[in-house]
Amino acid sequence: MMKIGSIINGQERIEDNREIVAVHNPFNNEKVAELKLATKKDLEDAVTNSFEKFHSEMKVMPAHQRADILRKAADLLVDKTEDFATIISKEAGKPIKYSRGEVERSIQVLRFASELAKNIPGEMIPMDAAIGGEHRMGLVKREPLGVVGAITPFNFPLNLSLHKLAPALAAGNTVVFKPAEKTPISACMLVKLFQEAGLPDGVINLLIGTGEEVGSALVTHDKVAKISFTGSLPVGKNIRETAGLKKVTLELGSNSPNLLFEDANIDYATTELVKGAFAFSGQVCISAQRIYVHKEIYDSFLEAYIQKTKALRMGDPISEETDIGPMINEEEAKRAKEWIDDAVDKGARIAVGGERNGTILSPTIMTDVDENMKIIAEEVFAPIVSVIPFNTEEEAIEYSNDSIYGLQAGVFTRDINRALRVADRLEMGGVWINEISTYRQDNHPYGGVKQSGVGREGVKYAIEDMTEMKFIGIKIDQN
């Protein structure tokens, strides 16, 4: 049985006097690992050590060395792709083909960070633009912040962790890393991979513990300069309220809309939206949750969408054939089924799916829905999607914007003028044209408006958020 614990200054803490919690495979309930949970004392040791290592290691480490470590980590991850993909499938229940995709993206994130570590540019200010500013020179440098607290969710345990760790290191910070306690095994393997790549001990300290015990204490610690959090809205709000004057990046939830106009390619859109709504059982923050379809194509869209959804294969995430695996636990599957029942009680119809078997919820398409149902108003985070007709462009925009969230949307039309007009009016952090809301690349700015979050990730943009500008002015001696 794999036993894992926190890693502080290079040493894994797995002594027996710690509280033990097991990680189970959500598909078959097999025990995958035992966790030795971190305590408040571990948290204190981790932050103190990362603070010291910021001054003794990272502040003096040149950019080319940081870039080399990140590139080496990428190369090692290439060699270990199958090990990481397998463990993600076991700890999260993610179908293996999607776990492999996550590892491939993680390798790219490391490579982007390696390239950008050598290219964190400053600025020269034209000081004589201000009256009296003659004979002065102004420079702006970007400096690392110090200790970054990285708190991550269960659904992309490797890639979303790297979206914090890799830019933090590229910028010259140290990190105290608190991964989701539901999926901590790939996180532990990742920290060991960085050790192998030559990262000095203590530059990343790992805390295997709960949000309540160590996550919240990390957020309020006065030696932590920034919290970078990805997770749910309630926890994000709590972090915003308790972090004090720290910088905070929050990547939160969504109920992403996709809009299909009458000239959209139905065959292409239905194929993509099956992935967009049901990949990893909808447990993706930008999962297609609401699909607004012009009334002219509503019936043909729905028919094709139902047929393609029925073809999905449910089963063991480790099997190559599986499209739909379990949700993260039975509690979540029950919660999602209750939301379907709530909608049906209020007049909705199940077009396909709606059946729960343990942790597996069958891919579900709902119709006849309205904004008073949880499956529309809240983040569903499950394999449930609603298809809703609209009459006019104005209506489609209004329905899409009627949400507390605003992360990503998809717009399907062949009319580029309409596409750009609609994109401009959608209240979102990002809009894709002729692409599903669920698509993300790791090099574009990514983050939400409204209650979907604060700040941006995407390696270059995360580096900006993990550095501080320093101005240096020089008065030039005229003698």
Ligand SMILES: NC(=O)c1ccc[n+]([C@@H]2O[C@H](COP(=O)([O-])OP(=O)(O)OC[C@H]3O[C@@H](n4cnc5c(N)ncnc54)[C@H](O)[C@@H]3O)[C@@H](O)[C@H]2O)c1
């Ligand atoms: N916008 C994005 O980029 C993005 C990406 C992935 C997931 N998400 C969101 O994440 C959610 C699903 O993930 P989850 O269930 O793991 O989220 P979660 O909020 O339950 O947990 C996320 C992390 O926060 C920690 N945590 C819990 N309570 C805490 C506290 N009081 N203080 C500090 N840390 C605490 C957890 O231990 C975990 O590591 C969904 O809402 C989804 O939309 C957003």
Ligand SMILES: O=C[C@H](O)CS(=O)(=O)O
């Ligand atoms: O769950 C939300 C994630 O941000 C999706 S992705 O890993 O960035 O594609």
